[in-house]
Amino acid sequence: MCRQPLPPGGTRERIVTTRVWVAVDAGGSSTRCAVVTADGSCIGYARAGGANPISRGMPTAIAVIRQCIAAALEDADRPASTVHGVVVAMAGLGLATPLQQSVAESLRSDGIIADVHVESDAVAAFEAGTHRTSGYVLISGTGAAALRIEEGGVAATADGLGWLLGDVGSGFWIGQRVATAALEELDGRGPTTALTQKVLDHFGIDEDRRRQRDESRRLVSVTDLLVRVYGGPAISLAELARFAFDDVDDEASRGILAEAAAGLATTLSAVMAPSLPGPVVVTGGVLAGQPRLRRGVVDAMALRGHEVELERVPDGLAGAVTIGLRRAGVVIDASRHAHIRESLRR
Amino acid sequence: MCRQPLPPGGTRERIVTTRVWVAVDAGGSSTRCAVVTADGSCIGYARAGGANPISRGMPTAIAVIRQCIAAALEDADRPASTVHGVVVAMAGLGLATPLQQSVAESLRSDGIIADVHVESDAVAAFEAGTHRTSGYVLISGTGAAALRIEEGGVAATADGLGWLLGDVGSGFWIGQRVATAALEELDGRGPTTALTQKVLDHFGIDEDRRRQRDESRRLVSVTDLLVRVYGGPAISLAELARFAFDDVDDEASRGILAEAAAGLATTLSAVMAPSLPGPVVVTGGVLAGQPRLRRGVVDAMALRGHEVELERVPDGLAGAVTIGLRRAGVVIDASRHAHIRESLRR
Structure with a gap:
């Protein structure tokens, strides 16, 4: 289960909306899925194996994504019919359109009739680190x-x-x-x-x-x-x-x-x-895991005349949530974005 | 056919010895074979395709070597029975002993009952560039x-x-x-x-x-x-x-x-x-073909305090000849070595 911090200005209560959003960050070595409500609170979470369509093949990638979504919905105790939108962040941007169709079709057979959007893992990582666009x-x-x-x-x-x-x-x-x-x-x-x-x-x-x-x-x-x-x-x-x-x-x-x-x-x-x-968002196992390399990048940028601050994110899951909610018209400002990130922290 | 310059101190005449030596330089992209007499004069030559046992497999390498030897003997108009020794220079030093046996066995079935020696292509290249050991x-x-x-x-x-x-x-x-x-x-x-x-x-x-x-x-x-x-x-x-x-x-x-x-x-x-x-012998398509890179190496060695001269060889064929004749007891001094190289030039 996710952390469920208080939403900004809100009180903890039985969530009344039946609508939920599904966000998936499909990486090379693991896949993460969160089920969130309209205010960006995580109510279900699951992990699965790698789902990179290039290294593992499209059928395996889609099977892993379906399995991870099903497990997160079970964790949230929500039926597939309540899913309003799905965002899948993954590598292989050139594959976006056919991939989006394949993912949408296979999710329909799981009872998820929703807006399905496949996003570049890099864009999702960016949106995981900032509310700016x-x-x-x-x-x-x-x-x-x-x-x-x-x-x-x-x-x-x-x-x-x-x-x-x-x-x-x-x-x-x-x-x-x-x-x-x-x-x-x-x-x-x-x-x-x-x-x-x-x-x-x-x-x-x-x-x-x-x-x-x-x-x-x-x-x-x-x-x-x-x-x-x-x-x-x-x-x-x-x-x-x-x-x-x-x-x-x-x-x-x-x-x-x-x-x-x-x-x-x-x-x-x-x-x-x-x-x-x-802002400059940094991610990936090496940059996110090694503060010394991040300091080195900041110093090397300073030598080039650019003073930068690096915002580190572990993956693109919070970005996939952000993108999904924005697609549904939810305004994601700095405090809503911070709530999404806090809610996903584990 | 080979060039047949006069042997040192000799006159051109019908070669009386019936004994010949076979030298093969088996490279990744081409294989060269020379048939020489005891004084190091080339009397037959042939080229064939690549015979690297690592990239092409042992059976292919041996087949190419046999074919190249047969063509060179035909060029020299000498029967297999007159071959006194065979040296095959090739990559894959670790394979020398089993390779030597395989080459010797297959040559026996071609009627070549001779001393067969497989040598590292690097050693053959060295001996192609100098009479020193x-x-x-x-x-x-x-x-x-x-x-x-x-x-x-x-x-x-x-x-x-x-x-x-x-x-x-x-x-x-x-x-x-x-x-x-x-x-x-x-x-x-x-x-x-x-x-x-x-x-x-x-x-x-x-x-x-x-x-x-x-x-x-x-x-x-x-x-x-x-x-x-x-x-x-x-x-x-x-x-x-x-x-x-x-x-x-x-x-x-x-x-x-x-x-x-x-x-x-x-x-x-x-x-x-x-x-x-x-001496320093240099070989390989890049170093042998590019004088500017050789000058760069000489300059970089000078910076390290080593004054070197580079002796360039196109391949290891003259070295395979040198090694074969030495195995038969022929003394290869500077002038004999120069004769071998001149005789192989084409």
Whole structure:
């Protein structure tokens, strides 16, 4: 169940309206669903697995979303027929129109006859962080991108080009540099770093094997690392990113994070318009979870002459609620927005 | 047919010895085979397709090698029974022993009852560039690595860690940066560069689409590029490397090549021993084909206090000949080595 703080100016009472709104934030690793009333109070909540239509396929994504909505409605003790509107925030903007039709059709078969709207996860993240309808969102999770939002729509995008061509400052980008720093030390091409032991431990590579050499006269631990990394999907290098935040005194880690922060600042600067100073909402596992990287971005922006404050959100769920209620004509001002966020906090 | 320059101190005459040696350089994109006499004169030559056992599989690699040997023996007008020794240079050092057995068995069924030796392509490249048995080889083709060779064997290896974790200064590494520079310009994150038009042309992306924007408010040409690059194998970014050499005045290109040269110098430095100043043999499509990158490496080594001269070889064929004759007891001094190289030139 959700927290149910008092709505602004209101008293806690049996909610009289039968109408509810459903908000879904469908992410790559988990999906969250909230059932809210017209004042933005959360009365039901559920979590499910990942529902990224690109990595998991459309049928799986839709099945996960339906399951998560059904669980949240059960938590709220509300029938499907009371749902007035549904907003699903997810990656894969180009898929919005066919996705919207597929989601709407499948929800109809679950008894939800309602306005269904599929929104970009980035726009939902932006609206999760502010009641304003224009500003910026900077994302660093597995990938990284910045968007300028104007009147609730995307006005510009920078980066988000994927692990092979961009995503500068993302979890993959940092993790790849963590692996590279470890290999450069083992290979005699780079300085000693605390990252090396962490990377070897992560892959379960025995300390004893560090000093032996194979027929290429490489350290066996280097060959072991190559086998482990190339044996898995490239994107799993993102799992190594957290090691860069472990040791503030490690020079290699500091260099990687300084470059990540500068890269994210460049990405954000690329979408900034002089007439719109903010707000800047930040999200994604790396930026939302690592205050040191956020400080680095603020400092790098200051060097570029932009004084920014970063508003951190864990995901786009509060934004999906905001978008759904606005579509129904509810005015979301600063205090209503704060109530939505507070009500979703867990 | 091969060139047949006069052997050192010799006169051209009908070769009396019936014994010949076969040398094969099996590369990723092509395989070369030479048939030589005991004095290192090439009397038969053939080319075939790629024979990398890792990318193409062992059965294909062996089939290509057999076919190439048969064609070279036909060119030399010599029967299989006259072959006294075979050296096959190829990538995949770890596979040497099983590969050697497989190659030897399959050649026996072709009537070649001879000493068969499989050698690392890097060692063969080294021996193609010098008659000495100790020194260094620096490779930049699709991948990049440096090796220290001592008494004809590998004493140390640096980099060669593949496109995801290293290969600094390789064709992939340069090509990825060429693509990134183009995307940074299109994305508003980087400066104007001559590389952008070359990359768009390479992928056949229409100039008209450069200025339109799609629903993410990205340039359509950016989305087109992403679709093209992610639709193919990552390694094909190496095809873009050549554009970095086109325009000496392009700042982005100069930056990429300076970083590539510095990276290759770091890799070479990692295997250098103070007691062994050289020789340094360079090979691979990028280093062998681009004098500007070689000059960059020499300059970057000088900054590190190492004055090096780079001896360029197109491939390891002359090295495979050298190794084969040495295995038969032939002394290969500087003049014999020069004769081998001259005889193979085409």
